[in-house]
Every structure is written in structure tokens, then in C-alpha cells.
Amino acid sequence: MTPTSPDIKIRCENISKTFIQKGHMEVPVIRDVSLDVRENEFLVVLGPGQCGKSTLLRIIAGLETPDTGSVTLDESPVTGPGPDRGMVFQSYMLFAWKTVLSNVELGPKLRGVPKDQRREIARKYLELVGLSSFEKHYPHQLSGGMKQRVGIARAYANDPKIMLLDEPFGQLDAQTRMFMQVETARIWDQEKRTVIFVTNNIDEALYLGDRIVLMRGKLPGVIHHEYLVDLPRPRDHTNMDLLRMRAKIIDETELVL
Amino acid sequence: MNQTASVANETVDYGRQREPLSLLRLVTNLYFLYSVSLLSFFVIWDRVAEYHLLGDALVRPHLVALQLYQLTQMKFAGQNLMGHIWASTQRILVGFSIASVIAVPLGLFMALNKYANAIVKPVFDLFKPMPPIAWVSISILWFGIGEASKVFIIIIGTFVPCLLNAYNGVRLVEPELYDVVRVLGGKRRDEIVQVCFPASFPAIFAGLQISLSIAWTCVLAAELMSSRDGLGFLIKRGMDTHKPALVLGGMVLIAVAAWSTSQILGLVERKICPWKRSIENL
Amino acid sequence: MAYQEVKVKTPLSMIVLPVASICSFFLIWEGLVDFGFVPETLLAAPSQVFNTMVVKLSDPNPDGAVLAVHAWTSIQEAFLGYILSLVIGIPLGLAMGWFKVVEGLTRPVFEMIRPIPPIAWIPLTVFWFGIGLTGKVFIIWIAGIVPCVINSYVGVRMTNPVLIQMARTYGATNWQIFTQLCIPSALPMVFGALQIALAYCWTNLVGAELLAADTGLGYLITMGGRLMRPDIVVLGMISVGLSGAVIGVIIDAVEKKLLAGIRR
Structure with missing residues (x-):
């Protein structure tokens, strides 16, 4: 375990979740997961496909309720989704009927921020992700990487x-x-946040994470290893220490074929 | 149903572009074939009519054109040509507007509220398999042979696809889009306003297009049964007085009118949903 | 992996509400007529319709045929027209999708005829074929062929172009690609046309019979209207709806069976 520090932002305790599939099958997705995330920490949850890592993230977001266990954010329990947690989705989930600018300003709009102010906010973050000149475009006019940058700006x-x-x-x-990894590291450097980043890509995890938790490769998902990546940023994919750690993680990844 | 062209995945055959001009290329040129097709259609029609292969029930194409020209010049049963076209179109506009104004919100509401759905859907399913034209007789019994009975049939016919498409439009919205709104701090109301309504727009418009073509069938059926003006009346009069030119002229007009209204609706859709291309080109 | 099975219950209200809805619909309908809110010249109560149905099972009066004869006539016409539109429409659509020459020669004519509502053909068919079976089959055929052609055409056109290129590199001939690759991949779309075409056929059957017929369910409806007998009109409407729904279910079952065969 990482040394417990007073600035713990999120604490997950003994979370389990079971889904009901096709109306009658019980599928346990994650079991007994406990996890602490410190303030402004970049935590990467690494695991192969179908290991419950996305479900863990959705529970923290409040989109799913755990069957057992609890999530606390700043020591108050999480009961549902809220604007204090921004989420970026794998399939972008941009609103096809909104321009890039309206997509980004949706969050402030829902919270009732006046138009001028939310425009300003949206423009600021569009500039941060480098899409200032695309604010009038519709999502279908953008490439995949650009779409996800809009997603990040929206969050x-x-x-x-x-x-x-x-x-x-x-x-x-x-x-x-x-x-995009380089961009993410740059954006995070400029706008520090507590980040939980789910991925199945080891290089991505090593490039971005302060800390990596590794999940087991089959259901129900459990965390079975944890690594501190104490390397200077910006990182280099060919750094010796990083490669050594990469080999170690691959060694300890439980492959289910 | 105009999407056929945009759905097509054409493979580009680069080898063919460098071929020299030849007779074979000309024969397989699409526009050449189109002209051949149209030309032979009219020539065959003309020959069949000229030699009375179908009795005297088919007239040569130029006589149909002449008939249409005459209709623009003189009054027929108290109306000129524009009057008849407008009579039918007006019925469609009235019936179509009433049906869509009621059916689309009802469909959206049914998709959003499971209790409303549980109450309305079974009754709706009772009426669904009944062809709208089957209502012609009862609507004449109820409303007489005036405008009301014709508008009623159009409402009945267009109601079903409008409601069904609005309903399915909402049901088929990607559920993760709701998650986005929730994560950004939105309430149930925001989910509906920001996601449900805009996301179901393309489906609603598809329903409107289907409705429109059904509406033309319905107005035609109603006018064939009983009317004093309208395109169906022209066709019926042509049938009763055994004037094939008038029947064919009426068919041409109705085809043009139906096609034009659907084009206009398509234009409105493109104006309202400029983003729709993204979904079609998926 | 063996997962535990659980039973998920449908909430009681979701069972009660639909049943209550249907029941109250019929009760209100019955009540409206029985208690005189709606005059009997305008609407017949469900019980009256049922009585008329029982009578019409054996009594050819007042419209000239018993119910079974009307239904049989309609089904015969619809079935013939439907089968004809499938037999001609599907191959035509498939060929239009693959062979440029076929598309070039047929598409303009098809596009010209398509916007004409099928019942607009009624006068011409009466001129050509009289009011017998042929004319109605022709109208139903016109109605059913449009979705058959469109769906088959789109189905072929949506064949994955990479698969076509793959077949080309393996040396398949044009005809082989068409029969071995394009047609099978178009089949789901083609089967989709079965239902749509049926709905079109059934709708236009009623239209065809309203104007030019001496038996058939559409004729029954028209006669009911002329004789000011709402019970006969409603009986006709229900018969049309019911037989349409039954045929729809049958086609759906056939379609599922065929599609299951493809997936295997």
C-alpha cells in the first residue's frame, strides 16, 4: 500500500458489483476492491479487456451503485453522479447535434452559468486542448483524436x-x-487534477501514471498488484527504468487466454 | 426512402479510368443507359397505345401532356388545375399537421414514461394492423362526404408511423449519452431536453416521410370515393367518363406532387438537423 | 463460465395496466353505444359487431357473400400479388444493385413510377382487366414490388467493398461475386422487405377492393358504408386488421427461420 497521507481524495472500500445479464444470469464483475487516490495524483487502472475496470470507474462516477462497499469523496459518501467528477468516455459520446463549443459548454450550462461566462470557460478549455479554431464544427467533421480532445475539454x-x-x-x-498521451500529460501538467485513468495499454500506463494498479484478467475483477512510477516527467518511452518496470508488470500480469 | 444513393458503398475501379473511349464504354455509361431507358419507356408506351395493344384504355404520351395543358387553360368542374392540386395538398397539410402535432409528442411521452406506455401501447397495437384505407367508409358515415372525412382518414393514416418513429427514436438513443449529462450534473429534465429530443429527431423525420407518402395514398382513396375537387377527383372523373388521358394526367400530377412534398420535407430536415449526415455516413 | 441464475420479476403494475387498458377500451366503446352517447347509425358496439360476425358466418345477406368468402377472396388476391412482387422485385433489385446496365435501364422508369400511390392505378386496371382478380393482383403487385426492389438494391450495395476486392484478388468472376458474395450478404435486407411489402400489399388491397370489387373484405367495408350498417363496417375493419396481423406473424416466423438458417 502507498503511505497513507492526509490528502486522500477518493477512498473505495471493499466494493463488489454483480450484474444481471440477459435477464437471469448473475455475473460478478468486481469483488472486494479497495483503493485510495490522493489529491492531484495520476492513477492508472491497468487491466486487459473484460476485467471490471470500467465498472469500477463507473461506480466512482456514481453511474452504478456498488452492491457492497462504499466510495467516499473528500470523506462524504458518493451516492450518484455529480459535476465534481468529470468523465471522458471511450467512444467519445459527443452530442452530434451540438457544435464543438456547445458540447464543451454543456456542463456549465446545466449548472446555470450565464451564457457569456460559460462561453469564456469553454473557449479557455478548447484552447487548452488546441481546438480553438474548430468551435463551430460539428463532431462528425472531426477526426477521432480531435473528438476525444473535445471530450476532455468538456469534462x-x-x-x-x-x-x-x-x-x-x-x-x-x-x-x-x-x-494524445503527450497531450494528456501536458494538459494535466497545466491543469492539475486528481485523475483516474483506465487503460489496457501498458506503455500508456507507464507514460502517464504516478501510480498503476493492475487488475486481474478475468471476472470478477480484483486488484492484485500496485506500482509506484516515480520517474521524472515528461517521460521517455525508452527510459531504462521505465522499461525495467514494464518488464516487471508484464511478468506479473495474469494472462488468461 | 431517398437514401439509397448515400448508403451505397461504391468500390472505385481505377483501372477503368485509363481505358480509351470505346463503344463498350459508351454502352455502359450510366447516363447513356438512363436516356435509353427513358426513351424506350416512352416509345414503348407510345407504340402500345398507337396500336391499341391494351384496347383503347391507353393513350399516347403527348395526348396526356395535351390534356394537362388543357387543364391549365380551362376550368374543370369549377376549378382550374392549380385549384385541384391545391385541394389535395391542403387536405394533406391539415391532416398531416394535426396528426404529427399529436402523435409525435405522444410517442415521445410513451417512450419516456413506462406507465403511459403500458396504458396506451396495447390500444395502439389494436389499431396498428388496420390499414388506414379501411377507415374510409366509417369516416364517411361519421363526417359525411365533406372535407372532415378526408382529413380524418389522413390523420388516421399518418398517426401510426409518426407515433411509432418518435417512440423508437427515443428508445434507440445510446444510453451512455444520458450518462454524459448525468456526469456533467444534469437532472432527468436535462437528459430529456439535451439528449432525448435532439437524438430522436432523425427518426421522427423518417416517420414524417413515411407518413407523407401514406397521406397521399389516403387522400387519393378518400377523393376516389367521394369528392368534388382534388387530384383523386380528376382520376375518378377520368375513370367514370372513360378518358384515359385524364386518368394518366392525374397519375402524373399526383406523382409530381407527392415527390415534391417529400423533397420539401427533406429540405426542412436538412435545415433543422445540419448534423444528421454524421449518422447517415456512419 | 457457470453463473448463477436468478429470476427477475416483472412488476405487477406492468401486467395489470395493459390488461386494464384493453378492457376499459372495449367497455367504453360498448358503453358509448349502449347508453346512447353515440347514435347506432354511426357506431356499432362490440357486442353488436360480434353478433353480426356470427350471422355473417353463414348468411350472405346483405352484401352477397359470407364472411369466409370475403376473407378468402382478399387473402387470395393479396397472396398472389405479394408472391408476384417478391418473385419479380427481389431478383430485379439484386440485379440493379450489381449490374450497371440493369440499373441504368430500369432505375429511371422505377423512380418515375415509384411516387405514384398504387391505388392511383385502379382506374387503369379497371380499363385493362375489368373488376376481377387480375386488376387487384396488379395493384397489390405494384404496391409490394417497391420495397422489394429498394431493399434488395440497398442490400447488394451495402456489401462490404473490402470483401468484393478480396474476392477479385482471388480471381472470382463478376457473376461468382454476385451470386456467392453479394446475394448472401444482402439477404438480411431482403428479408426485411418481406414485412414491409406485406404491409404495403395489405393496405392497398383494401384500397383496390373499395372501388372495384364484388367480393372481398374491402368490398364488405364499402357495402357496409353504403347500406349505413356500421356493424358491418366495423366487422370488415376488424377482419382486415386481424387477418393482416395473423399473416404478419406468419411472415415474421418464416423470416426468423430463414435468418437463423443463414447465421448457422
């Missing part, structure tokens, strides 16, 4: 304490993905 525009990213680059090609 940021609500000024959340926590950013939850659910395999955000899973649908991008390898090069765009690498570029």
Missing part, C-alpha cells in the same frame, strides 16, 4: 475535482494515441 469545463477517463484512447490509431 474540464465543469471544473471537476476528479477526472475519470475510461479507456479514452482505445479507438485511436497507434500514432494518434501516442500524441
Whole structure:
């Protein structure tokens, strides 16, 4: 375990969740997961497909309620979704009928921020993700990487304490993905937040994470390893220490074929 | 149903572009084929009519054109041509507007409220398989042979697809989009306003297009049964007085009118949902 | 993996409400007529309709045929027209989707005829074929062929182009690609047309019979209207709706069976 510090932001205690599939099958998805996340920490949840990591993230977001256990944020329990946690979705989930700008300003709009102010906020974050000149475009006119940058800006525009990213680059090609990782590191550096980043890509995890938790590769998901990545940023994919750690993680990844 | 062209995935055959102009290329040129097709259609029609292969019930194309020209020049049963076209179109506009104003909100409401759905859907399902034209007789019994009975049939016919498409439009919304609104701090009301309504727009418009084509069938049926003006009346009069030119002229007019209204509706849709292309090109 | 099975109950209100809804619909209808809120010349109560149905099972009066004869005539016409539109429409649509020459030669004519509502053909068919079976089959055929052609055409056009290129590199001929690749991949779309075409056929059957017929369910409805007998009109409407729904269910079952065969 990481040394307990007073600035714990999120605490998950003994979370379990079972889904009912096809109306009658009970599928246990995660079992007994406990996890602490410190303030402004970049935590990566690493695991292969179908290991319950997205469900864990959705529970923290408040989109699902755990069967047992609890999530606390700043020592108050999480009971539902709220604007203090921003989320970025794997399949972008942009509103096709809104322009880029209206997509980004949706969060402030829902909270009742006046038009001028929310425009300003939205423009600020569009600039942060480098899409200032695209504010009048519709999502279908953008590439995958650009769409996800809109998704990130949208989450940021609500000024959340926590950013939850659910395999955000899973649908991008390898090069765009690498570029987006660099961008994510840059944006996080400029606008520090507590981040929980779910991925199935080891390099992505090592490039971005302060800390990596590794989940077991079959259901029900449990956390079975944890790594502190104490390397200077910006990181280099070919750094020796990083590669050594990579080998270690691969060794300890429980592969289910 | 105009999407056929945009759905097509054409493979580009680059080899063919460098081929020199030849007879074969001309023969397989699409526009050449289109002209051949249209030309032979009219020539065959003309020949069949000329030699009375279908009795005297088919007239040569130019006679149909002449008939239409005459209709623009003189009054027929108290109305000129525009009057008849407008009579039918007006019925459609009235019936179609009433039906869509009631059916679309009802469909949305049924999709959003399971109790409303449980109450309305069974009764709706009773009426669904009944063809709208089957209502012609009862609507004449109820409303006489005036405007009301015709508008009523159009309402009945267009109600079902409007409601069904609005309903399915909401049911088929990607559920994760609701999560986005919830995560951003939205309430149930925001989910409906920000996601449900805009996301079901394309489905609603598809329903309106289907409704429109049904509306033309309905107005035609009603006018064939009993009327004093309208395109159906022209066709019926042509039938009763055994004037094939008038019947064919009426068919041409109705095709043009039906096609135009659906084009206009498509235009409105493109104006209201400029983003819709993204879904079609998926 | 063996997961535990659980039973999920449907909430009671979701069972009660639909049943209550249907029951109250019929009760209100019955009540409206029985207690004189709606004059009997305008609407017949469900009980009256039922009585008329029992009578019409054996009595050809006042419209000239018993119910079974009307229904049989309609089903015969609809079935013939439907089958004809499938037999001609589907191959035509498939060919239009693949062969440029076929598309070029047929598409303009098809597009010209498509916006004409099928019942607009009634006068011409009466001129050509009289008021017998042929004319109605023709109208139903016109109605059913449109969705058949469109769906088959779109089905072929939606064949994955990469698969077509793959077949080309393996040296398949044009005809082989069409029969071995495009047609099978278009089949789900083609089956989708079965239901749509049926609905079109059934709707237009009633239209065809309203104007030019001497038996058939549409004719029964028209006669009921002329004789000012709402019970006969409603009986006709219910018979049309019911037989349409039954045929729809049958087609649906056939479609499921065929599709299951493909997936295997």
C-alpha cells in the first residue's frame, strides 16, 4: 500500500458489483476492491479487456451503485453522479447535434452559468486542448483524436475535482494515441487534477501514471498488484527504468487466454 | 426512402479510368443507359397505345401532356388545375399537421414514461394492423362526404408511423449519452431536453416521410370515393367518363406532387438537423 | 463460465395496466353505444359487431357473400400479388444493385413510377382487366414490388467493398461475386422487405377492393358504408386488421427461420 497521507481524495472500500445479464444470469464483475487516490495524483487502472475496470470507474462516477462497499469523496459518501467528477468516455459520446463549443459548454450550462461566462470557460478549455479554431464544427467533421480532445475539454469545463477517463484512447490509431498521451500529460501538467485513468495499454500506463494498479484478467475483477512510477516527467518511452518496470508488470500480469 | 444513393458503398475501379473511349464504354455509361431507358419507356408506351395493344384504355404520351395543358387553360368542374392540386395538398397539410402535432409528442411521452406506455401501447397495437384505407367508409358515415372525412382518414393514416418513429427514436438513443449529462450534473429534465429530443429527431423525420407518402395514398382513396375537387377527383372523373388521358394526367400530377412534398420535407430536415449526415455516413 | 441464475420479476403494475387498458377500451366503446352517447347509425358496439360476425358466418345477406368468402377472396388476391412482387422485385433489385446496365435501364422508369400511390392505378386496371382478380393482383403487385426492389438494391450495395476486392484478388468472376458474395450478404435486407411489402400489399388491397370489387373484405367495408350498417363496417375493419396481423406473424416466423438458417 502507498503511505497513507492526509490528502486522500477518493477512498473505495471493499466494493463488489454483480450484474444481471440477459435477464437471469448473475455475473460478478468486481469483488472486494479497495483503493485510495490522493489529491492531484495520476492513477492508472491497468487491466486487459473484460476485467471490471470500467465498472469500477463507473461506480466512482456514481453511474452504478456498488452492491457492497462504499466510495467516499473528500470523506462524504458518493451516492450518484455529480459535476465534481468529470468523465471522458471511450467512444467519445459527443452530442452530434451540438457544435464543438456547445458540447464543451454543456456542463456549465446545466449548472446555470450565464451564457457569456460559460462561453469564456469553454473557449479557455478548447484552447487548452488546441481546438480553438474548430468551435463551430460539428463532431462528425472531426477526426477521432480531435473528438476525444473535445471530450476532455468538456469534462474540464465543469471544473471537476476528479477526472475519470475510461479507456479514452482505445479507438485511436497507434500514432494518434501516442500524441494524445503527450497531450494528456501536458494538459494535466497545466491543469492539475486528481485523475483516474483506465487503460489496457501498458506503455500508456507507464507514460502517464504516478501510480498503476493492475487488475486481474478475468471476472470478477480484483486488484492484485500496485506500482509506484516515480520517474521524472515528461517521460521517455525508452527510459531504462521505465522499461525495467514494464518488464516487471508484464511478468506479473495474469494472462488468461 | 431517398437514401439509397448515400448508403451505397461504391468500390472505385481505377483501372477503368485509363481505358480509351470505346463503344463498350459508351454502352455502359450510366447516363447513356438512363436516356435509353427513358426513351424506350416512352416509345414503348407510345407504340402500345398507337396500336391499341391494351384496347383503347391507353393513350399516347403527348395526348396526356395535351390534356394537362388543357387543364391549365380551362376550368374543370369549377376549378382550374392549380385549384385541384391545391385541394389535395391542403387536405394533406391539415391532416398531416394535426396528426404529427399529436402523435409525435405522444410517442415521445410513451417512450419516456413506462406507465403511459403500458396504458396506451396495447390500444395502439389494436389499431396498428388496420390499414388506414379501411377507415374510409366509417369516416364517411361519421363526417359525411365533406372535407372532415378526408382529413380524418389522413390523420388516421399518418398517426401510426409518426407515433411509432418518435417512440423508437427515443428508445434507440445510446444510453451512455444520458450518462454524459448525468456526469456533467444534469437532472432527468436535462437528459430529456439535451439528449432525448435532439437524438430522436432523425427518426421522427423518417416517420414524417413515411407518413407523407401514406397521406397521399389516403387522400387519393378518400377523393376516389367521394369528392368534388382534388387530384383523386380528376382520376375518378377520368375513370367514370372513360378518358384515359385524364386518368394518366392525374397519375402524373399526383406523382409530381407527392415527390415534391417529400423533397420539401427533406429540405426542412436538412435545415433543422445540419448534423444528421454524421449518422447517415456512419 | 457457470453463473448463477436468478429470476427477475416483472412488476405487477406492468401486467395489470395493459390488461386494464384493453378492457376499459372495449367497455367504453360498448358503453358509448349502449347508453346512447353515440347514435347506432354511426357506431356499432362490440357486442353488436360480434353478433353480426356470427350471422355473417353463414348468411350472405346483405352484401352477397359470407364472411369466409370475403376473407378468402382478399387473402387470395393479396397472396398472389405479394408472391408476384417478391418473385419479380427481389431478383430485379439484386440485379440493379450489381449490374450497371440493369440499373441504368430500369432505375429511371422505377423512380418515375415509384411516387405514384398504387391505388392511383385502379382506374387503369379497371380499363385493362375489368373488376376481377387480375386488376387487384396488379395493384397489390405494384404496391409490394417497391420495397422489394429498394431493399434488395440497398442490400447488394451495402456489401462490404473490402470483401468484393478480396474476392477479385482471388480471381472470382463478376457473376461468382454476385451470386456467392453479394446475394448472401444482402439477404438480411431482403428479408426485411418481406414485412414491409406485406404491409404495403395489405393496405392497398383494401384500397383496390373499395372501388372495384364484388367480393372481398374491402368490398364488405364499402357495402357496409353504403347500406349505413356500421356493424358491418366495423366487422370488415376488424377482419382486415386481424387477418393482416395473423399473416404478419406468419411472415415474421418464416423470416426468423430463414435468418437463423443463414447465421448457422
